[in-house]
Amino acid sequence: MKTEDLIAALSADATPGAAPEGGLPWMLAALALAGGVFYAAFGLRADPMAALAPFTLPKTLLPLALGALALALAFRAARPGQSAGPLPALMLAVPAVAAATALLRLVQTDPAGWAMQATGKTMVPCLVTIPLLALLPLAALLGALRRGAPLSPARAGLAAGLAAGGLAATLYSLHCTEDSPLFWALWYSTGIAISGALGAVAGHRVLRW
Amino acid sequence: MNRQTADQDWDALMRAAMAGDARAYARFLHAVTPVLRGVVRARGAALGAAGCEDIVQEVLLAIHLKRHTWRTKDPIRPWLYAITRHKVTDAFRARGARLTVRVEDFADILVAPPDPDPTEARDIDRMIALLDPRAADIVRGIGQNGDTIAQTGLRLGLTEGAVRVALHRALKRLADLRERHMT
Known part of the structure; x- marks a missing residue:
């Protein structure tokens, strides 16, 4: 077939695809579903007011910020010619703030208690639950990004994984009673990173075009 | 210019x-x-x-x-x-x-x-040959013979909407086939 003929066939097809952002409601619905099932089974923390304490509030707000930034970055990555702008730098600021909070806590408390604060009682549930909660929203987000044209499928997948992981950690933080920054700075970050890695691997496979 | x-x-x-x-x-x-x-x-x-x-x-x-x-x-x-x-x-x-x-x-x-x-390119003909016969017919008819959507519909007994959907799917499938066969 000549290029001329291909152009004739292409211009007869007046149906442009759907924008990747159109998949956002599905991602949020998947997140709500995952959160709903999780809360129904394991409940919110019994002392919700404690979540507002100065060293505890960031464990909800920081993952939320990271999730929102990564979500914006993922959708940008799906559109060729769009620059990432300040988003990656802002995302890096999130673990920096978490580390600073943890350091502040370190200098304020007795070294004898550091190890106990850091490992807590729920390290394994935390590390398992955050990536699990992220799984369904991640799948929905990758589905949305497939409508896009990411120049680096793995990087777009990484952003998607961090978005799903960050938002999943936000949900998890309202259940979790481990309020020491030593705990959440370490293990929430690891949980989100696992989700990010999953996203990168999956993105490399499913976001090619 | x-x-x-x-x-x-x-x-x-x-x-x-x-x-x-x-x-x-x-x-x-x-x-x-x-x-x-x-x-x-x-x-x-x-x-x-x-x-x-x-x-x-x-x-x-x-x-x-x-x-x-x-x-x-x-x-x-x-x-x-x-x-x-x-x-x-x-x-x-x-x-x-x-x-x-x-x-x-x-x-x-x-x-x-x-x-x-x-x-004249070669790959696309191989990929078109891998489409189902009607989709291949639609792509060739519109591309090579210059048929319109309406003419294609009349020829195949399809509504214009059905031809549009079939054409869009066929082009998408062509890109998928290339992706799979070239890598």
Whole structure:
């Protein structure tokens, strides 16, 4: 077939695809579903007011910020010619703030208690639950990004994984009673990173075009 | 025509195309094709004219299927060049792998008679042959015979809507087939 003929066939097809952002409601619905099932089974923390304490509030707000930034970055990555702008730098600021909070806590408390604060009682549930909660929203987000044209499928997948992981950690933080920054700075970050890695691997496979 | 005017032309043509103007869309594709061909030939002289045209068509198909990722308020060139660079790089990588891994394909290329028309490509016909017969018929009818959607509908006893959907799916499938067969 000549290029001329291909152009004739292409211009007869007046149906442009759907924008990747159109998949956002599905991602949020998947997140709500995952959160709903999780809360129904394991409940919110019994002392919700404690979540507002100065060293505890960031464990909800920081993952939320990271999730929102990564979500914006993922959708940008799906559109060729769009620059990432300040988003990656802002995302890096999130673990920096978490580390600073943890350091502040370190200098304020007795070294004898550091190890106990850091490992807590729920390290394994935390590390398992955050990536699990992220799984369904991640799948929905990758589905949305497939409508896009990411120049680096793995990087777009990484952003998607961090978005799903960050938002999943936000949900998890309202259940979790481990309020020491030593705990959440370490293990929430690891949980989100696992989700990010999953996203990168999956993105490399499913976001090619 | 200076660069500034050409830019505005391409932007305006593609904006009209996105708003549903098929003629503007055809003009846009005709205008960018020589540029794409230049980019591909500069890198892939060793592939020969038809081999290069395969890649040009691959890029055109990608532009077509991903055009909704261009925001109509942006200039088209950065988007267009990003898509082109990505697909051309991809295509050369895929061909490199194929030539080294699958010797039978290489032999196939060597025995193929040289094509007199430099805009005639080979890959797309192989991919069209892999479509289901009706989808292949629709693509060939509209592309090569110049049928309209309405004529195709009458010929095949389909509504215009059904022809549009079938054409869109066929083009998408062509891109998927390329992706699978070239890598």
